[in-house]
Amino acid sequence: xxxxxxxxPIFDRLLQREDREKRLxxxxxxxxxxxxxxxxxxxxAQGLERKLYNAGFFAQVLDGDNIRSGIxxxxxFTIEDRKENIRxxxxxxxxxxxSGIVTLNSFISPTLEIRDFxxxxxxxxxFIEVYINTPIEICEKRDVKGLYKKARxxxxxxxxxxxxxxxxxxxxxxxxxxxxxxxxxxxxxLYNFVISKIRI
Amino acid sequence: xxxxxxxxPIFDRLLQREDREKRLxxxxxxxxxxxxxxxxxxxxAQGLERKLYNAGFFAQVLDGDNIRSGIxxxxxFTIEDRKENIRxxxxxxxxxxxSGIVTLNSFISPTLEIRDFxxxxxxxxxFIEVYINTPIEICEKRDVKGLYKKARxxxxxxxxxxxxxxxxxxxxxxxxxxxxxxxxxxxxxLYNFVISKIRI
Numbered sequence: 001x002x003x004x005x006x007x008x009p010i011f012d013r014l015l016q017r018e019d020r021e022k023r024l025x026x027x028x029x030x031x032x033x034x035x036x037x038x039x040x041x042x043x044x045a046q047g048l049e050r051k052l053y054n055a056g057f058f059a060q061v062l063d064g065d066n067i068r069s070g071i072x073x074x075x076x077f078t079i080e081d082r083k084e085n086i087r088x089x090x091x092x093x094x095x096x097x098x099s100g101i102v103t104l105n106s107f108i109s110p111t112l113e114i115r116d117f118x119x120x121x122x123x124x125x126x127f128i129e130v131y132i133n134t135p136i137e138i139c140e141k142r143d144v145k146g147l148y149k150k151a152r153x154x155x156x157x158x159x160x161x162x163x164x165x166x167x168x169x170x171x172x173x174x175x176x177x178x179x180x181x182x183x184x185x186x187x188x189x190l191y192n193f194v195i196s197k198i199r200i
Numbered sequence: 201x202x203x204x205x206x207x208x209p210i211f212d213r214l215l216q217r218e219d220r221e222k223r224l225x226x227x228x229x230x231x232x233x234x235x236x237x238x239x240x241x242x243x244x245a246q247g248l249e250r251k252l253y254n255a256g257f258f259a260q261v262l263d264g265d266n267i268r269s270g271i272x273x274x275x276x277f278t279i280e281d282r283k284e285n286i287r288x289x290x291x292x293x294x295x296x297x298x299s300g301i302v303t304l305n306s307f308i309s310p311t312l313e314i315r316d317f318x319x320x321x322x323x324x325x326x327f328i329e330v331y332i333n334t335p336i337e338i339c340e341k342r343d344v345k346g347l348y349k350k351a352r353x354x355x356x357x358x359x360x361x362x363x364x365x366x367x368x369x370x371x372x373x374x375x376x377x378x379x380x381x382x383x384x385x386x387x388x389x390l391y392n393f394v395i396s397k398i399r400i
Contacts, residue, residue, distance in 0.1 A: 014246055014249075014250070015246075015249050015250050015253055019253060020253075020258075023253065023258065046214055046215075049214075049215050050214070050215050053215055053219060053220075053223065058220075058223065060295075060299050062295075066295060066298065070291045070294060070295065071271075071288055071291035071292060071295070074284075074287075084274075087274075088271055088288075091270045091271035092271060092292060092295065094270060095260075095262075095266060095270065095271070095292065096299075098266065099260050099296075099301070101299070
């Protein structure tokens with residue numbers, strides 16, 4: 001935007017993503033954690049966020065807690081709304097990306113199509129797919145939020161893994177098999193991978 | 201979110217806004233620049249963003265360029281869509297706020313009601329209203345994007361200041377009368393105010 005007459009754009013060029021990455025001493029990327037409800041996505045993302053912070057990086061978890069309660073609080077669970085949910089998340093991640101910030105996106109995002117949609121918005125070069133691979137038996141046994149029980153009893157319809165499909169990534173950029181690992185081990189594994197992608 | 205069984209939440213507490221503000225050495229705030237089309241909002245915001253960066257702060261401009269082309273690209277200009285436009289912008293600003301980042305929001309946001317709505321979402325303590333006060337005659341004379349001409353000729357309907365009202369803030373936190381000032385002077389004035397709010 002250029003304003004003429006009494007206003008002269010003599011500033012340095014507009015601030016770019018590269019400037020911000022330089023300031024934060026990192027390369028910005030979108031890490032997209034996909035997996036079943038209860039697979040540990042958000043717990044891993046939050047542990048990783050803290051570990052990255054402690055190491056001097058700057059990352060932001062985007063998950064149901066800060067997205068569904070805010071920008072997506074007017075969306076339901078119809079097919080259209082689920083798609084719009086993912087679209088907005090991907091657009092928010094893209095804004096953060098252009099701000100030089102690493103995002104850790106923790107969303108079930110159950111289908112290949114919906115993840116391709118997110119990848120397209122973010123840009124393939126910056127979108128890194130991480131599969132949090134936890135067997136459904138484990139997720140259901142944990143049932144932290146009591147959602148599997150509700151899905152089994154029919155109180156919730158279209159629940160991923162019960163009466164709605166989860167399509168695992170064919171070729172994720174990184175995969176964590178959380179079974180038989182502590183959360184610390186999962187975070188450490190992912191941390192090492194993330195660092196290799198964001199370190200300048 | 202707590203996961204039981206083989207996973208133990210022994211990490212430090214979740215990363216907080218305060219941690220991020222400490223890392224960025226600033227207090228996060230949302231500066232909401234309101235004013236007519238062509239008033240210089242975005243130019244001032246962009247100059248300010250660069251000046252803050254050069255001084256070691258971390259701010260992000262949110263404006264039509266990165267919002268209307270992305271997260272709000274499925275919104276039109278009906279009354280409902282204009283409200284949803286502002287709602288999403290305020291929610292994005294709130295996410296950045298919780299990431300410890302200063303945002304410089306540059307949107308006409310023509311009515312008291314719509315700005316109150318934004319303030320409510322962001323939270324009154326963090327919402328700082330800045331009125332970019334440029335007389336409509338000046339804005340129309342500049343007509344950088346040719347929009348006033350189109351509005352006058354009836355090609356655009358409901359254009360703020362022509363056939364749709366602009367309600368100036370009664371009591372903005374800061375006001376810049378851009379007339380008879382260079383853009384540099386406007387940016388410098390606002391910079392000094394912003395610094396007083398974000399400096400730790």
